[in-house]
Amino acid sequence: MPMARHSTKGPLPWLSLALAGLMAALFAALGPAPEAWVYDRAAIGHGEWWRLLSGHWVHSDGGHLIWNLGALLVLGWIIEMRNRVMLLTGLLAGTLGVNLMLWLALPELERYCGMSGVLNTLLLFAFAALWRVATAPVLVAVGTLSFAKILVEISAGQALLTNAAWESVPQAHLAGWLIGLVLIIAGFAPQADRAG
Amino acid sequence: MKTQLISLIRSTFVGIAAWLLVSSVNAAGLLTPTDGSLPPLTIKDHHVEVIIEDGYAITTLEQVFHNPHGEDLEAHYSFPVPKKGAVSEFTLWIDGKPIVGEVLEKQAARQIYEEEKAAGRNAGLTEQDAYRTFDVLVSPVRANADTRVRLVYMQPAHIDTGIGRYVYPLEEGGVDEAKLAFWTANETVTGSFSFDMRIRSAYPVEAVRVPAQPGAVVTQAGEGEWLVHLANDSAGEPVVQQLGNGEPASADTAGGSSKPGVPAYRLDKDIVVYWRHKAGLPGSVDLIAYKPTPEGRGTFMMVVTPGEDLQPIQEGRDWVFVLDISGSMQGKYATLSEGVQRALKKLRPADRFRIVLFNDGTQELSSGFVNATPDQVRVFSEAVSRVAPSGSTNLYGGLQRGLDVLDADRTSGLILVTDGVANIGEVRQKKFIELIQRKDARVFTLVMGNSANRPLLEAMTRESGGFAISVSNSDDIVGQLLAATGKLTHEALHDVELNISGVKTSDLTPNEIGNLYRGQQLVLLGHYWGDGMASVTLDGRVSGEQKQYRTRFAFPAVATENPEVERLWAFASIEGLNQQIADFGENPDTKQAVVDLAVEYGLVTDHTSMLVVSDEVFAKHGIARDNRARVAVEQVAQIQRAQRAAPSRRVDTQQPMYNSKPRPNHGGGSFDMLAVLMLLPLVWLAVRHRAVV
Numbered sequence: 001m002p003m004a005r006h007s008t009k010g011p012l013p014w015l016s017l018a019l020a021g022l023m024a025a026l027f028a029a030l031g032p033a034p035e036a037w038v039y040d041r042a043a044i045g046h047g048e049w050w051r052l053l054s055g056h057w058v059h060s061d062g063g064h065l066i067w068n069l070g071a072l073l074v075l076g077w078i079i080e081m082r083n084r085v086m087l088l089t090g091l092l093a094g095t096l097g098v099n100l101m102l103w104l105a106l107p108e109l110e111r112y113c114g115m116s117g118v119l120n121t122l123l124l125f126a127f128a129a130l131w132r133v134a135t136a137p138v139l140v141a142v143g144t145l146s147f148a149k150i151l152v153e154i155s156a157g158q159a160l161l162t163n164a165a166w167e168s169v170p171q172a173h174l175a176g177w178l179i180g181l182v183l184i185i186a187g188f189a190p191q192a193d194r195a196g
Numbered sequence: 197m198k199t200q201l202i203s204l205i206r207s208t209f210v211g212i213a214a215w216l217l218v219s220s221v222n223a224a225g226l227l228t229p230t231d232g233s234l235p236p237l238t239i240k241d242h243h244v245e246v247i248i249e250d251g252y253a254i255t256t257l258e259q260v261f262h263n264p265h266g267e268d269l270e271a272h273y274s275f276p277v278p279k280k281g282a283v284s285e286f287t288l289w290i291d292g293k294p295i296v297g298e299v300l301e302k303q304a305a306r307q308i309y310e311e312e313k314a315a316g317r318n319a320g321l322t323e324q325d326a327y328r329t330f331d332v333l334v335s336p337v338r339a340n341a342d343t344r345v346r347l348v349y350m351q352p353a354h355i356d357t358g359i360g361r362y363v364y365p366l367e368e369g370g371v372d373e374a375k376l377a378f379w380t381a382n383e384t385v386t387g388s389f390s391f392d393m394r395i396r397s398a399y400p401v402e403a404v405r406v407p408a409q410p411g412a413v414v415t416q417a418g419e420g421e422w423l424v425h426l427a428n429d430s431a432g433e434p435v436v437q438q439l440g441n442g443e444p445a446s447a448d449t450a451g452g453s454s455k456p457g458v459p460a461y462r463l464d465k466d467i468v469v470y471w472r473h474k475a476g477l478p479g480s481v482d483l484i485a486y487k488p489t490p491e492g493r494g495t496f497m498m499v500v501t502p503g504e505d506l507q508p509i510q511e512g513r514d515w516v517f518v519l520d521i522s523g524s525m526q527g528k529y530a531t532l533s534e535g536v537q538r539a540l541k542k543l544r545p546a547d548r549f550r551i552v553l554f555n556d557g558t559q560e561l562s563s564g565f566v567n568a569t570p571d572q573v574r575v576f577s578e579a580v581s582r583v584a585p586s587g588s589t590n591l592y593g594g595l596q597r598g599l600d601v602l603d604a605d606r607t608s609g610l611i612l613v614t615d616g617v618a619n620i621g622e623v624r625q626k627k628f629i630e631l632i633q634r635k636d637a638r639v640f641t642l643v644m645g646n647s648a649n650r651p652l653l654e655a656m657t658r659e660s661g662g663f664a665i666s667v668s669n670s671d672d673i674v675g676q677l678l679a680a681t682g683k684l685t686h687e688a689l690h691d692v693e694l695n696i697s698g699v700k701t702s703d704l705t706p707n708e709i710g711n712l713y714r715g716q717q718l719v720l721l722g723h724y725w726g727d728g729m730a731s732v733t734l735d736g737r738v739s740g741e742q743k744q745y746r747t748r749f750a751f752p753a754v755a756t757e758n759p760e761v762e763r764l765w766a767f768a769s770i771e772g773l774n775q776q777i778a779d780f781g782e783n784p785d786t787k788q789a790v791v792d793l794a795v796e797y798g799l800v801t802d803h804t805s806m807l808v809v810s811d812e813v814f815a816k817h818g819i820a821r822d823n824r825a826r827v828a829v830e831q832v833a834q835i836q837r838a839q840r841a842a843p844s845r846r847v848d849t850q851q852p853m854y855n856s857k858p859r860p861n862h863g864g865g866s867f868d869m870l871a872v873l874m875l876l877p878l879v880w881l882a883v884r885h886r887a888v889v
Contacts, residue, residue: 029570031541043508060864071867074875078882114864133885138877166864
């Protein structure tokens with residue numbers, strides 16, 4: 001793969017920063033799990049469609065927010081530095097995939113909030129972005145480990161390390177991970193075009 | 197930001213100062229007169245064992261008191277009344293032999309205790325001080341020796357929105373000023389302390405959480421079985437000792453008062469434990485019965501866990517927050533403030549709110565109703581956090597002002613947050629009920645601490661059709677609020693009635709069920725005769741529409757595993773009678789009914805106490821050993837239950853009452869430390885190839 005070095009500094013990942021800022025601002029303004037914003041199956045059934053989007057941007061407590069915020073900044077930065085459009089694509093595709101999983105496969109789950117399902121889509125996009133410049137074995141290892149972690153959590157019925165106010169839903173992580181994989185295989189992986 | 201910081205510092209300072217002011221007396225502990233007329237005893241050992249199974253919790257407390265002085269002294273141990281806690285056993289070791297107490301009318305028990313105490317003979321007494329404390333008196337604790345006691349109480353342990361909650365209450369509420377002025381409490385355990393809980397459920401339990409006890413060790417022993425262990429002298433190994441076996445928990449029965457190298461434990465903080473059922477469990481009906489013979493009378497506890505079919509409320513509503521800022525709230529105000537701020541943030545923009553404060557008088561923090569916009573929520577959150585509690589508690593005045601400002605054209609709810617001890621202004625329960633009846637608003641009460649006047653608060657909320665939720669300083673305030681919020685934002689099942697046909701039943705309690713909010717279980721206790729299939733229907737209204745749920749199941753001819761259900765029924769019935777006394781005043785018949793039930797079923801109440809004296813003294817006074825016999829039956833059943841896996845008590849499997857609709861539940865997605873650590877190699881690769889395009 002041809003490589004070209006232009007400089008050691010790139011532009012700021014302003015989209016990732018803006019999205020992270022939005023996530024933090026929502027928590028500061030609305031508090032944990034704002035009733036009108038979370039994914040609420042019954043309310044969505046009554047026409048409150050915005051929850052399919054807003055539910056992923058609000059969080060159940062400070063710890064829940066911090067972990068997801070950190071992951072969004074890291075993954076967003078990696079993807080945005082390669083292709084900003086792909087960051088948006090990943091967010092939208094992940095949102096769609098996680099919503100489908102929640103709606104079709106988890107009818108008993110009444111309410112949900114948090115970004116982690118979507119972040120798993122971004123995780124796969126980040127793999128793809130880095131794979132194009134560095135086919136390091138470590139990528140394979142991390143990818144395998146992340147998938148294994150999701151499977152372990154699903155089989156255990158709970159998250160391994162999180163202790164958020166709302167219990168973790170590893171099936172949402174799986175949905176995000178799989179939708180990312182499908183998009184990569186389908187050729188929607190991040191391209192090596194400079195954003196902006 | 198600066199204002200917020202100052203506000204935070206101020207509220208933190210106020211909270212710490214308040215804690216320092218009250219901590220010396222606001223805990224469970226051995227009481228000694230503040231005037232120094234008697235030297236203090238010490239709590240040498242304090243071991244707690246809790247078993248939660250079949251919808252109720254049995255708490256066994258075993259203590260060793262030590263007298264380091266050269267004269268015989270009386271021990272007076274006081275602890276907060278656990279919510280719906282029924283003391284069923286008080287055992288005192290006399291000459292190395294455990295003597296189980298018997299329940300007598302309060303005055304008679306006190307008289308015999310005083311006689312024995314005056315004669316220098318061993319005696320023990322457990323009394324209830326209204327809704328505030330249980331008081332354990334033991335005389336004498338011999339000079340330079342130990343005395344060992346055991347106390348057992350049982351209480352319902354039900355599930356709300358998929359989450360169970362247990363509180364071992366230790367924080368005294370600080371609401372009884374006369375008592376606080378007279379006594380000083382020694383809440384330090386100088387020897388060993390342990391708290392062991394075993395949760396056994398046929399429904400899968402996914403997680404257990406002990407929010408305010410970082411030293412607690414939680415282990416899973418099976419799909420529905422969990423252990424919680426907390427101690428001051430071990431590194432996480434569950435205590436092996438078997439309470440209730442008649443042998444002392446502590447090997448030495450005299451001598452030293454502290455163990456070298458073991459940190460003292462202070463009984464000044466509630467131990468709160470949550471357990472969470474697996475998501476997606478269906479709505480269900482569980483039946484726990486006790487019927488020792490086919491031909492006799494049986495007792496049952498029916499637990500209805502609704503499925504999820506209550507829809508969210510869409511239209512904007514008015515909320516009036518009525519907040520107690522009296523002096524007794526000092527140790528709890530930080531929790532209150534945080535809770536109110538979070539509740540305000542949960543309002544929708546279409547909602548409006550007002551904030552009313554009360555102590556000696558009343559004041560409104562807001563000027564009329566305020567739209568619940570983020571700006572207004574922030575402004576009033578800061579205003580609430582700046583308040584410093586002081587003065588007395590004019591609960592009636594606060595409630596009246598809160599109800600007076602309602603807008604008759606909109607649906608309204610009043611959220612009352614208080615430790616609930618009205619001590620100035622109108623204090624009669626009857627007047628509170630009349631006030632509630634005059635207004636069309638539901639009252640939702642957050643009861644702070646262990647010493648609240650729960651009977652009054654629960655009567656008020658029930659009359660309005662609302663609900664009451666208890667909050668401890670050790671609670672996960674977010675979790676409690678989530679449970680409360682889910683109820684306020686969804687429809688409720690109103691005017692609920694439950695009918696059983698096909699099997700003869702009677703003495704059902706509660707008499708009136710009222711409303712069922714989202715996530716709430718319905719618990720019905722009663723008697724039955726015979727056995728066989730019964731039809732059960734649950735009727736109610738949702739948004740004006742009539743709803744009915746049905747099922748059929750069998751009542752057993754013989755059931756011997758849960759004799760404790762009899763005491764739970766008796767306690768619930770006594771609660772109903774006490775409610776009548778509070779509403780209509782005490783009359784001899786009702787009081788006698790309470791005494792009769794309490795004596796028959798061995799329960800400590802406002803009108804009955806549990807007395808321990810030697811076997812000879814029991815015989816001399818002609819006191820039957822009914823409670824000793826009942827305790828023996830219960831202990832045998834508990835041993836049998838411990839030897840097998842927790843069985844399912846669900847009875848509507850064949851014909852589900854809720855058509856397998858799942859119980860309400862919620863979830864979230866979170867990256868965790870491991871997931872974020874896995875990102876580090878990606879960061880490294882990204883930095884290394886940063887300029888590659």
